[in-house]
Amino acid sequence: MPPFDVPEGDPFGPHNLPYGVFSLPGSSHRTVGVRLGDHVLDAGAAAHALGSPYASLLARPTLNPLLAAGRTAWSDVRRALTAWVTVPSHRETVAPLFHPLSSVELHLPFEVADYVDFYASENHARNVGQIFRPDAEDSLTPNWKHLPIGYHGRSGTVVVSGTEIARPSGQRKAPTDSAPVFGPSVRLDIEAEVGFVVGVPSRMGAPVALGDFREHVFGLCLLNDWSARDVQAWEYVPLGPFLGKSFATSVSAWITPLDALEEALVAPPARTHELLPYLDDSDEEPGGYDLRISVAVNGHVVSEPPFSTMYWTAAQQLAHMTVNGASLRTGDLYGSGTVSGPAEHERGSLLELTWNGREPLELPDGKRTFLEDGDVVTLSAWAPGPHGVRVGLGEVTGRVVQG
Amino acid sequence: MPPFDVPEGDPFGPHNLPYGVFSLPGSSHRTVGVRLGDHVLDAGAAAHALGSPYASLLARPTLNPLLAAGRTAWSDVRRALTAWVTVPSHRETVAPLFHPLSSVELHLPFEVADYVDFYASENHARNVGQIFRPDAEDSLTPNWKHLPIGYHGRSGTVVVSGTEIARPSGQRKAPTDSAPVFGPSVRLDIEAEVGFVVGVPSRMGAPVALGDFREHVFGLCLLNDWSARDVQAWEYVPLGPFLGKSFATSVSAWITPLDALEEALVAPPARTHELLPYLDDSDEEPGGYDLRISVAVNGHVVSEPPFSTMYWTAAQQLAHMTVNGASLRTGDLYGSGTVSGPAEHERGSLLELTWNGREPLELPDGKRTFLEDGDVVTLSAWAPGPHGVRVGLGEVTGRVVQG
Numbered sequence: 192m193p194p195f196d197v198p199e200g201d202p203f204g205p206h207n208l209p210y211g212v213f214s215l216p217g218s219s220h221r222t223v224g225v226r227l228g229d230h231v232l233d234a235g236a237a238a239h240a241l242g243s244p245y246a247s248l249l250a251r252p253t254l255n256p257l258l259a260a261g262r263t264a265w266s267d268v269r270r271a272l273t274a275w276v277t278v279p280s281h282r283e284t285v286a287p288l289f290h291p292l293s294s295v296e297l298h299l300p301f302e303v304a305d306y307v308d309f310y311a312s313e314n315h316a317r318n319v320g321q322i323f324r325p326d327a328e329d330s331l332t333p334n335w336k337h338l339p340i341g342y343h344g345r346s347g348t349v350v351v352s353g354t355e356i357a358r359p360s361g362q363r364k365a366p367t368d369s370a371p372v373f374g375p376s377v378r379l380d381i382e383a384e385v386g387f388v389v390g391v392p393s394r395m396g397a398p399v400a401l402g403d404f405r406e407h408v409f410g411l412c413l414l415n416d417w418s419a420r421d422v423q424a425w426e427y428v429p430l431g432p433f434l435g436k437s438f439a440t441s442v443s444a445w446i447t448p449l450d451a452l453e454e455a456l457v458a459p460p461a462r463t464h465e466l467l468p469y470l471d472d473s474d475e476e477p478g479g480y481d482l483r484i485s486v487a488v489n490g491h492v493v494s495e496p497p498f499s500t501m502y503w504t505a506a507q508q509l510a511h512m513t514v515n516g517a518s519l520r521t522g523d524l525y526g527s528g529t530v531s532g533p534a535e536h537e538r539g540s541l542l543e544l545t546w547n548g549r550e551p552l553e554l555p556d557g558k559r560t561f562l563e564d565g566d567v568v569t570l571s572a573w574a575p576g577p578h579g580v581r582v583g584l585g586e587v588t589g590r591v592v593q594g
Numbered sequence: 595m596p597p598f599d600v601p602e603g604d605p606f607g608p609h610n611l612p613y614g615v616f617s618l619p620g621s622s623h624r625t626v627g628v629r630l631g632d633h634v635l636d637a638g639a640a641a642h643a644l645g646s647p648y649a650s651l652l653a654r655p656t657l658n659p660l661l662a663a664g665r666t667a668w669s670d671v672r673r674a675l676t677a678w679v680t681v682p683s684h685r686e687t688v689a690p691l692f693h694p695l696s697s698v699e700l701h702l703p704f705e706v707a708d709y710v711d712f713y714a715s716e717n718h719a720r721n722v723g724q725i726f727r728p729d730a731e732d733s734l735t736p737n738w739k740h741l742p743i744g745y746h747g748r749s750g751t752v753v754v755s756g757t758e759i760a761r762p763s764g765q766r767k768a769p770t771d772s773a774p775v776f777g778p779s780v781r782l783d784i785e786a787e788v789g790f791v792v793g794v795p796s797r798m799g800a801p802v803a804l805g806d807f808r809e810h811v812f813g814l815c816l817l818n819d820w821s822a823r824d825v826q827a828w829e830y831v832p833l834g835p836f837l838g839k840s841f842a843t844s845v846s847a848w849i850t851p852l853d854a855l856e857e858a859l860v861a862p863p864a865r866t867h868e869l870l871p872y873l874d875d876s877d878e879e880p881g882g883y884d885l886r887i888s889v890a891v892n893g894h895v896v897s898e899p900p901f902s903t904m905y906w907t908a909a910q911q912l913a914h915m916t917v918n919g920a921s922l923r924t925g926d927l928y929g930s931g932t933v934s935g936p937a938e939h940e941r942g943s944l945l946e947l948t949w950n951g952r953e954p955l956e957l958p959d960g961k962r963t964f965l966e967d968g969d970v971v972t973l974s975a976w977a978p979g980p981h982g983v984r985v986g987l988g989e990v991t992g993r994v995v996q997g
Contacts, residue, residue, distance in 0.1 A: 345746055362741055
C-alpha cells in the first residue's frame with residue numbers, strides 16, 4: 192500500500208525521514224513534512240491524529256521549534272515518526288496525510304539566524320592557492336592547518352532549492368584594466384557544500400566543546416554557495432568575500448537529521464599538524480561524514496566530491512566558531528566550504544574543474560568554463576545507511592537566469 | 595512641569611526624540627520608549643491613551659514593526675510624538691506615561707537581521723595600511739577608492755549598550771612564534787562606528803539606488819565593533835575577519851531617526867576617483883552626516899572622531915550592498931567602519947591611537963596600549979540640530995571583563 196511500501200533500497204525509506212516544510216497547491220499554509228519515498232507526510236497532522244505530544248513541534252510553519260527542542264526531543268520525535276510510517280496499525284490513520292512529493296511546494300525549511308561559511312577541504316584550498324598564487328611556496332596559507340578558516344555570509348539571501356538564481360552584477364577589474372568595469376558577472380560559479388543546522392542555542396561566553404556537537408547540531412543539508420569569481424577577486428582584499436557571494440546561497444529543502452547518518456560517520460583525514468586542545472579530536476568519536484556528492488550541470492554529472500576527505504569536521508568548526516565566546520542561535524547555518532576530493536573529477540567548483548577557465552568542461556550541450564544563463568545546477572548526495580541501504584540527501588538545484 | 599520642561603539646548607529635547615525599547619524594574623514587559631531629556635515616554639501607552647492609530651507600531655517589544663512601516667509612517671509617527679510631548683493640552687494625559695531614564699532597563703531596540711560592517715574612513719584605512727604594510731607603495735588597497743569595502747559580521751552577538759564584554763580567547767601567532775598559541779586576547783580594541791538601521795526591505799534582484807536611501811533606512815546608532823587584534827591578525831587571510839570580531843558588537847540603546855538629523859547633512863569629502871554610476875553621488879543631495887563622536891576610556895576622552903570625514907556615505911554603502919541583487923530585511927544593520935579623522939586625536943581605534951601599541955596612551959589611571967579588564971569604553975556623539983541646538987546620539991558603553 193503506497194506510500195508505505197517504499198521499494199527496498201529506496202534512499203528515502205523509513206531509515207532516513209528527513210524534515211522539510213511544505214504547502215499544498217493554492218494554500219499559503221506551511222507546515223512540517225517528513226519525506227518517505229516520493230511522498231511527504233504532513234507530520235503535524237499525523238501528530239494531531241495520533242494524539243502525539245509532538246504536534247506542537249511539528250504543526251508549525253518552520254522547523255525552528257523542533258530545532259530548538261534539543262536532542263532528547265529530536266530522538267523521541269524520530270522514534271515516533273518511524274512508528275507512524277512503519278507500524279501497520281497506524282496505516283489507516285496516517286495514509287490520508289501523505290501527499291505525493293510532486294504535488295507539494297517545498298519552502299526554506301528553517302529561519303536562518305547567522306550563516307557562516309568555512310573553507311575546510313584541503314584539496315579545495317590547495318587548488319585555489321595554486322590557481323591564484325602559483326608562485327607561493329605553499330599553496331595553503333600559514334593558518335590553514337591550525338584553524339578552520341571561516342567567515343560570515345548573508346543569511347537573508349539563503350534560498351530553498353529550486354529558487355531561480357539571477358546572475359549578479361558587480362564590479363570587476365582584470366589586471367590589464369586601468370579601472371574597474373560594472374556589469375553582469377562573467378565568471379559565475381558554484382560551490383558544492385554541506386550545510387549544518389544548529390538547533391540548540393548557546394550562551395555568549397560559553398564555548399561549545401568538540402564533544403557537544405550533537406547536543407547543538409540537528410542535521411545537515413546540501414548547500415550551493417553560488418560565487419561570482421570576478422566580483423570576488425576584485426573586492427576580497429583585505430576583508431574577505433562580500434558581494435561575490437551575498438546574492439544567493441541555495442540549500443536543499445530537506446534537512447537530514449544526524450540520527451539518520453550513524454553509519455556514515457568516518458574518521459577525518461590524518462592530521463598533519465598538532466592541534467590546539469579545543470580542536471584536537473584525536474580522542475573523540477569519528478567526526479567526518481561519508482557523503483558522496485554529485486554535481487550536475489543540465490543533468491550531466493561533472494563532479495563527484497567525497498565529503499569524507501574534508502580536513503576539518505563539523506564538530507571542529509562548531510568548536511572554533513564559539514571558542515571566542517560567540518553564542519549560537521536556533522537556525523544558525525554553517526557551510527563546510529567547497530568539497531573537493533584529490534581527483535580531478537572530484538572538484539566541487541567550476542573554478543577548479545576548469546582550472547580558472549583554462550580547461551573548459553565538455554558538456555553534451557557545449558563547452559563550459561563558468562555558468563551560462565539557463566544552466567541548471569543540481570547537487571545530490573547519499574550516505575551509507577543501515578544494512579547497506581543508502582541514505583539520500585535532498586538535492587539542491589537552481590537555474591541561472593539573466594540578472 | 596517635568597518631564598516637559600527640558601532645559602533649552604538639551605541635546606535630547608523635542609527636536610530629537612530617539613527610539614528605544616525599555617522595561618520597568620521587576621517586569622519583563624518590553625515596549626517602545628521615546629527619550630525626552632532624562633525621561634522615557636512609554637510611546638505605546640501614550641498612543642493608546644490618546645487614541646492614536648500608531649499604537650500598533652509602538653506598543654511592541656521591538657522597533658521592527660515601526661521600522662517595517664516605511665517612511666510615510668515614520669514621518670507621521672514622529673509628528674504625532676512631537677505633538678504629544680509639546681502640545682499643552684496633551685500634558686495631563688501623557689505626563690504619567692514618562693519614566694525617569696535612570697529607572698528603566700534599556701534593551702536591544704530591534705531584532706538584527708543581517709549585520710554588515712564597512713571600512714569607509716580613508717584616514718582609518720590609510721592608518722591600518724601604514725601600520726601593517728609599511729613598505730607598500732600605497733597604504734590603500736587598489737579597490738579602496740572604487741567601492742566601499744565591507745563584510746558580513748555576526749548578528750547574533752550584537753548587544754545593547756551596557757552589556758559587559760567578556761575578553762575573548764582565541765588563537766594568535768606572533769611572527770616569531772613557531773606555532774599559534776591559545777589564550778585570552780592580549781590586544782583587545784575598540785572601533786568607534788556609526789550603525790545604520792534598515793527599515794523597509796527590498797526584493798532579491800532589485801538593487802537600491804543611491805536616491806532611495808531614505809526610503810529604506812530608518813535611523814542610526816552608535817556602534818562599538820570590539821576587535822581582538824591578535825586573533826584577527828592570525829585568522830583573516832584570505833577570507834576576512836571572523837572570531838576577532840564575532841564575540842560582541844555593541845550598539846546604543848537609542849536609534850536616532852534620520853528625520854532628526856536634517857541639519858547634520860553634509861557633503862562627503864571630494865572624490866579623488868571617478869565612480870561607477872551606481873556609486874556616483876555627485877548629483878545627489880549631500881550624503882554625509884556631521885556627527886561629532888567622542889571616545890572615552892574610564893571617563894577620560896581619548897579621541898574625537900569626526901564622522902563628516904568618511905569617504906563613503908551610508909547611501910553609497912546601501913547601494914553597493916544591494917547592487918548584486920542581495921535583498922534587504924527589516925532590522926538589517928550596517929556599520930560605517932571605524933571613524934578616524936586626519937588628526938591624531940581623531941582616531942577611532944586604539945590600534946591607531948597607540949600606533950599598534952608602540953605609543954601608549956597616558957590615561958589618569960596609567961598607560962594603555964590595548965584594553966585591560968575593567969576598562970569601560972563609552973562612545974557618545976552629537977550632531978548640529980535646528981537653531982543651533984545639538985542632537986544627542988545615545989551613548990554606547992561597555993565594560994571589559996575577564997573572559
